[in-house]
Amino acid sequence: MESGWKKEKDPFHVIHKVPSGDGFYVRAKHAQLVKKDPEAAIVWFWKAINGGDRVDSALKDMAVVMKQLDRTEEAIEAVKSFRGLCSRHAQESLDNKCGKVDEQIVLLKHKLKLIYLGEAFNGKPTKTARSHGKKFQVSIKQESSRILGNLGWAYMQKSNYMAAEVVYRKAQMIEPDANKALNLCHCLIKQARYDEVDLVLQEVLQYKLPGCDDMKSRNRADELLFELEANRPTSTFLSNLPGLSVEDGFVESLEREMNERAPTRSRRLPIFEEISQYRNQLAC
Template identity: 80%
Template sequence: MDIGLRKNISPKKEKDLSFHVIHKVPSGDGPYVRAKHAQLVQKDPEASIIWFWKAINAGDRVDSALKDMAVVMKQLDRTEEAIEAVKAFRGLCPRHSQESLDNVLIDLYKKCGKVDEQIALLKYKLKLIYIGEAFNGKPTKTARSHGKKFQVSIRQETSRILGNLGWAYMQKSNFMAAEVVYRKAQMIDPDTNKALNLCHCLIKQARFEEADLVLQDVLHYKLPGSDDPKSRSRAEELTSELNVTQPTSPFPLDLPDLNFEDDFVEALERVMNEWAPNRSRRLPIFEEISQFRDQLAC
């Protein structure tokens, strides 16, 4: 703050400003501010939920109140209630906040094991990228993690969503579908975590040589995140699993009946092209799938 401006601020007001900065509480006296004070200062989640509801009903920063309330409800294991709240009141929120509300819902679905709902919403988010409406039509967006802001590109977001979709398929033991999705994600923006998940999917299909090839990229530090201690530990676990697994048959005996669900993954397999960011507004992964548009919305 400019020194000249600070001279015109009373000690009490300056103290209040410092308080809001330290506790990351917005200034004011409305229900949303009271909700954040209860959440962050008083550490009273139940009271904060009451105030978040009041903020929503009063039209006070509805999108922020709805997202923050969902986070608090999740912490209190009231995930189902949070899902219903977001779905019921997101219509009161501006268009630019809908994408972040989708991310909140995906996180809530993941928390309470609603895998089918998670898959459907991830497909919808991919469709938004396909039709050029992700990031409100902009090539990048500002994201925040651990208090730091950074820029995310459409390319990175597509890979992230595909990675989440692959994880969801893994939860359904649909390892063939997960494998295809992870491969596409790696073609766009490779990293160690997706590589390890891909390796796991290949092991589950008893394709051990392919799994080992994927794992070698991690073991030889060829991918971003290869030096992360947790990733190294998981890579060692997968290595041990590969060493003790006996490939007695081309497929594991407990392989489930795999369903590609609306041909979504098959569509990805047929139309995935080499990344070319300047070809058009649409991503290459969706460049030629107009005939699959209805399936992407399922």
Template identity: 75%
Template sequence: MKLVEKDPEAAIVWFWKAINAGDRIDSALKDMAVVMKQLDRTEEAIEAVKYFRRFCPKQAQESLDNVLIDLYKKCGRVDDQIVIIKHKLKLIYLGEAFNGKPTKTARSHGRKFQVSVKQETSRLLGNLAWAYMQKSNFLGAEVVYRKAQMIDPDANKALNLCQCLIKQARYDEANVVLRDVLQYKIPGSSDHKSRSRAEELRLELEMKHSNNPVLPNLPDLGFESDFVEVLDRVMSEWAPARSRRLPIFEEISQYRDQLAC
């Protein structure tokens, strides 16, 4: 750690030596990717992780996927983010995520906590929706956010959904979503960042209403083929046998027809 702080370039050389020697390749890859990202060598980190992950154990693949998603975000590769998120949703659907366990131990700010499959599914759908927002596919993002909120609601996704509706000039619907956060009806509504953002969106909606705009001609927001694939197949086609489906996907499968419109 001291070497990373004092001389990150030298640290990368040592990480490469560990990788080439086969010494805990997954750990060295993840640490090296973090340092490379800090040095704006993100593309190099992506190629290293993609190539050497084949030499890592199965239980390390999920965390390496998370590393790649973070790297793709750094360099704006939205389509690549979507591919990995779809893959992770597929593993959940098939019951293969978390190495087959119902929960996993996660870490944040030095704190350990348990994450359930239900929570992970909602989180991934939230990430997928955010990726669609970056592609200006606000209708697609809206549908995914709504499904994520049905599984495990939180204020952050609610505010993103509100933003999606504003982008589509559906201000009354956006107000309904925002009201739940302002009235503390959704988990996380009391968070300082959520309160600040909710207030910003409230002011934006007030301006929109006062201007009384005519509904603009929106760009083509029809579902793209990959968007249909990630929800439609996750809900109905990815599992070879219905008995292998996790309960959470049985719950949202009933809404499949709404996605085909």
């Protein structure tokens, strides 16, 4: 009798295992656990994240709800975009909620395969998507570029900058934007291909791509420009030395010796194989 009486007297939030209060996060948990309305819960989780209300828990719980609704790829993107707002100790937990990088790569490549085979969007040219609790229409072209961008980011997390470069270039061919261009610059810097970095970076600095006017993109472009100048080798002193010029084959012989000493590795990438065979379907 005593335990039954206590249960009746317990506060509502204890019975339903939801936190007390009236903030965005509390409302999200109420929608998730009490009303059993996952779509409404996601809307409130977005508000909690944007409002700085228990961001660690809100982002992790939202990823769980999204995965339950078979929106795993959207959960991955949300975690990737907002994990910087979370505390350091929450990072490993976020990885567990969302999946490791290798799992993300498999998932993203599967999404691309469905698009290539015409099985995405149920054969329709567009689909309804959600972001920050809002609905909008997404085309096949936009979805392809977005998923490729996410795949490029996943390869960057594994420091596979060659694979990331191939994917970002393909994404830019479909639908270019400043964010993917800056990620491509990062990949090229990591490969010490500074002249190519300069070409891509100028497109952002000269406002030639969508998203170039975003302050975050501007700041990142400035950072990459500084990194480019700091890493670019200065070769003017070589041309001033008597009897030595680039035409003498000095650079070529040095590169050949480095290649002979370095372990050989294939430049053919599995993702390039998969994308190239469908290049006609992805042409702009």
